[in-house]
Amino acid sequence: MQKHFSHHHGLVPVDVKAEDEMLCSGCELSLSGSAFACPHSDYRCKFYLHESCFRLPREIQHESHPEHPLKLLSFAPYDESAFTCTVCPRSGNAFVHNCSICQFDLHVE
Known part of the structure; x- marks a missing residue:
């Protein structure tokens, strides 16, 4: 079992089939292949x-925002816990690379 900063339970490696129709809790995209899952996902947590x-590294330097490093957060630091990517119009409710100084948000894709 491995710990991840974004989830309170340890995660276990799993192999997900495309027909399982799961979404990644980090990037919110379809999930298949090698993944990590909460072992409590059958009855409580739906975390994959x-x-x-x-x-993903906890901090990156990105060409779209060279002024400051971007920190990886498990959700946006705003009241509604949602963000809109500053670089493209895509919005999200999960992982985000964030600059708290500039309120710059970048989705993990």
């Missing part, structure tokens, strides 16, 4: 992460 989302 692509392996790539599980391994």
Whole structure:
């Protein structure tokens, strides 16, 4: 079982089939292949992460916002817990690269 900053339970590696029609709790995209899941997902938590989302660095420097590093958050730091990507019009309710100084948000894709 492995810990991830975004979830209070440990996560276990799983192989997800496309026909399971699951969404990644990090990027909110369809999930298939190697992933991590909460072992309590059958009855309480519906928490799954692509392996790539599980391994995202906690801080990045991105060319679209060279002034400050962006921190990976499990949800947007706003009252409504949603964000709109500053670079494209896509919105989200899950993982976001965020600059708290500039209120700059970048989705994890």
